[in-house]
Structures are given as structure tokens and as C-alpha cells.
Amino acid sequence: MAGNRWNLPDLGFGIGLRSVHFTHILERRPPVDWFEALSENYMDTGGRPLYVLDFVAERYPVALHGVSLSIGGTDPLNFEYLRKLKALAGRTRARWISDHLCWTGVSGLNVHDLLPMPYTDESLRHTAGRVRIVQDFLEQPIILENPSTYLEFGHSTWTEWEFLAALAERADCGILLDVNNVYVSAFNHGFDPRVYLDAIPPDRVVQNHLAGHTNKGTHILDTHSDHVIDTVWELYGYHSRQTGGASTLLEWDESIPGFDTVHAEALKARSYREAYAPVEEVAGHVL
Amino acid sequence: MSFEPGLGRTQRWMQAVILHPGNTAQALSSDEAEREVPAKRLSEVVTPSRMLTSAERIGIYRDMYMLRLREALRTDYPLLFRFLGEERFEALADDYVHACPSQSYTLNRLGVHLPEFLRTAKVARRGFLYDLARFELAMTEAFDAEEAAVLSLIEVESLSEEAWDVMRLEPVPALRLLEFSYPVNAYARAVRDETPVPPLRKRATYAAVCRKDYGVVRLELPRAAFLLLRALASGTPLGGALGDPALRRVRESDLSGWFSQWTAAGMFRSIAGR
Secondary structure (H helix, E strand, O other): OOOOOEEEEOOEEEEEOOOHHHHHHHHHHOOOOOOEEEHHHHHOOOHHHHHHHHHHHHHEEEEEOOOOOOOOOOOOHEEEEHHHHHHHHHOOOOOEEEEOOOOOOOOOOOOOOOOOOOOOHHHHHHHHHHHHHHHHHOOEEEEEEEEOOOOOEOOOOHHHHHHHHHHHHHOEEEEEEEHHHHHHHHHHOOHHHHHHHHHHHHEEEEEEEEOEEEEEEEEOOOOOOOOOOOHHHHHHHHHHHHHHHHEEEEEOOOOOOOHHHHHHHHHHHHHHHHHOOOOOOOOOOOO | OOOOOHHHHHHHHHHHHOOOOOOOHHOOOOOHHHOOOOOHHHHHHHHOOOOOHHHHHHHHHHHHHHHHHHHHHHHHHHHHHHHHHHHHHHHHHHHHHHHOOOOOOOHHHHHHHHHHHHOOOOOOOOHHHHHHHHHHHHHHHHHHHOOOOOOOOOHHHHHHHHOOOOOOOEEEOOEEEEEEEOOOOHHHEEEEEEOOOOOOOOEEEEEEEEEEEEEEEEEEOOOHHHHHHHHHHHOOOHHHOOOOOHHOOOOOHHHHHHHHHHHHHOOEEEEEEO
């Protein structure tokens, strides 16, 4: 059964909008299902990036993806940031706005990273309250992504998948399930990625992310620097069977190849989704 | 008894460890970190993995922090990077990031204080580096400035002589006017054209940075043109601006050439006062 509880559409198989591809997109207008734009790259510019985003938003479905909401942070929410985010979403007619389950800095500083949280009752209460405030301000559900993490806190009392599922229910927000991030964190922390995927409520999943990573032997870094590995594709297929298929987005942020290579990688997702599609039975007949 | 810092304390501690200069061990035992989590309790707060110690795990975040911020500065200051070379640029970036940690949600503003930092930094060729950094910051600002329709040369030339005494030219938001103590534009041009770098001896130079068709434009200006342009951009009518004794020798043909260049670069958005 496909679909999420907000009936946000399955946009198909898109790619992240990156400046190295601007000229290709402007000149070729490639047939891409949809684009995801990194919110912060367009919020404070009146120059070429915004011109390109306007061009894209007039021709393709667009979703906004942020890295600076700091929904789990203990500094006050930044309403100047939220005001700009809301304006950008309106300007681009963004299908939805996503960010990460993380914090990015405290005491007025910004580390510019998606930092992990201790998964405790206190964190859950704190984060759920902030999600509700943000959703009220933006007047739409926000979609939160599971981050790749490189450490775990000893005082966590929840697993990340339990925490994310509970947060989504308590705050009534959506989930951007990054399958590569699940794999990266599973490797780094030694859990079974399918246990994670099994715990995610399918009707909360609005979007999936896919990306490549860098295996350092002792740990994996979420570098978005390569093709998606086969195991992650298999996990994506497994997860798609659970959700019935959600809008899927390929991220590539380091050593970015030409547009066609990135797009071709995104389109691989279609075959994995189809291969894992449940066999439907109607009145005893297998279709 | 297990050690269970609250959310705020955990975050203050982790940030203190990530931002601290030096190595991870020094960061963990720094005053800022110890105030939140004693170093001896590290393994209770961050569990070791199968292959990494607790310190190595938080060290990943420390390493990525510096890599990310150095890369952001390198993107905004390519000429500074080129001049200093990788090792010296990284040392400068590290010193800067530790002295001026980011307070913005966007990395695009990380380098805004770098020129001022360089003004008093203990580095060789400080004066030139200060000028070069100001030049590159101006280009970044011009790149991101609000877009505006621009005045054409025909519109400017259509003004009567009397009108010039009262009318003011409003600059586009992207326009930046810069006065240097070193020939930074000549250096930038040599790098771009892959020609030999000229002697970087101290001498006053002047430049305008602007944007045309979403591309950043930079112009080296004679002193008189700079003074006139600065006066016009600050709202002084042309007639008044030409009253400056420093501009007494400006000829009609100079003005014609300058306005042709300035309007071609899209420096003005409107005429006020007509």
C-alpha cells in the first residue's frame, strides 16, 4: 500500500540540485522527475543560485532540504531562519520542507554538522515540542531525516529507530528515511539495518535519500562521494516494499560527476523498487 | 553510578570538544569540556565501538569540522589560497576559525571577518593579504547581492547638464568600491590569465566590483574615476562631485569613457530626483 498520511505525492526519482550542474540544467532542461534544493544555499542570495532555482521551480517539482534547523538543539529556535525558509518555500512552491534529526550548535555558535543527540526521554520531549512550534510557524508538516552518526551516547535509553518513530508520532511530523545513513550508522554502531527499517512507520515516510559513502575500515563516513553500494540498494528495495514507494532522491556532493551520471544513478532506484514490489493477490489469483 | 548529563550539557560538552584547537586529548581535558563532562568519564558518555575508542569517535567530528570549514574558506578565498599555498592557507584558516567560530546558520558567511582578522594577524605580507581578502569578500558579496534592473548609457546621457546638478545615480546593490594599498587587481588578473605575477609593491590602487548577467565583474579604476564613482554612489549629484578639487583635471572625454564603462558593467539602477 503506497502513500503517506498527508497524501504528499510520490514525485518519482530525483536528484539534488548542485551548482556544478546549473549550466547543464539551464541549457538542456533534462527530463528529471524532481529536484531537491539545499535551503541554505538559496536563502541569502539574490544572485545566480536563486535565478537557477526559480528556473527549476518553474519547470520541475521542488522540495527544500535544510541542514541548519537544529531541531534537537538547546539554543532557541532561529525565527529569522524560519521566516526566510518559509518565504523560499512559498517562492518555489516546495512540495515539502525537510531537515535532520540532529543539532548543529549551541551558545550562539554553529558547527555546521549534523550532530547526534542522546536518545533520552528529555530529548524526545524537547525535540517534539520544537517540531510542533516549527510546524505551526511553517504551516506544514516538516520531514525529518535520520542522520549518519559516528558515535553513540552511553546515556541513551532509546535506539535511534525507536526515537525517530516515537518523535514522528508524538510531534506528528514526517520522516525522510535515508537508507544510506541507516547503513552507515549500522556499520558504525553494529546493529542490523533491517531492524531499523522494520521499526519505521511506513505511513510517516514521505521521502527517501540514497547516496554513496566512504568506508574507512574502522568506520564509514557519509561523504556522498560515490555510487550507491549494492547493499544499500538492497535495503532500499526492502524498505520500499514496506512503504509502497516514496519520493526518492539521489545525493552526490563530493567529486560530483556529470549530470547524466548522477541522474542515471538516481534512476537505478526504479528497478530496485520494482524488484521488491509486493506481489498482489486478488481473489486468489496472483497478479 | 552512571554519568548521565542532560541534553544541554551534552551539547555544550560536545561542541567544546569539537571546536577546541590542538588534538582530541587536549580538547577533552580543556576547561570548557571539563566543566561539562570530566575527561575521565568519557567512555560513559560516548561508548566505544568495536573498532574505535570513545576519543576516536568524537575525533571524527573534530576532523570533519576543520575539513569542512577550511573547504568553505577556500571556496570563498581562492586567490588567497593560491597566494599562500595549501599549508599556509590551512594554518590561516585554522587560526581564523578558532578565533572567529561561525555564528550563522549558513557557511556562506563564515569568511566575512577574515579581512579584519588578517589586519592584525601575525602573517608575512599582511598588508597585501588584507587587501586581497577584502577584494575577494567584495566579489562574494557582489555574487549574492540582490538583483536589480540597470540603467543604460543612453538613459544616463539623456540627462541635461542642469539635471546633473541635482539628480543622483543610485548604485545597484552589488556595487562595491575598494581602495587598496597593493595592486590586488593586477594580481587577480595575472592569476586568471596565467601570466607572470607583477611585483606586489605597495602602491595605491582602486577597483570597483559589480555584477552583470549574474557574473561578477571587476574593474581597476584610476584614482579620479574612483573618487567620482564613490561620490556618485554615496548620493552626490555629478555637478557637486566634480567640485572636488581632486577632480578638477577630469576632462569631458574622461567622463564619457568612464560612464560608458560603468553603465556597461551595470553599476547604476536608477536616477533619483528627476
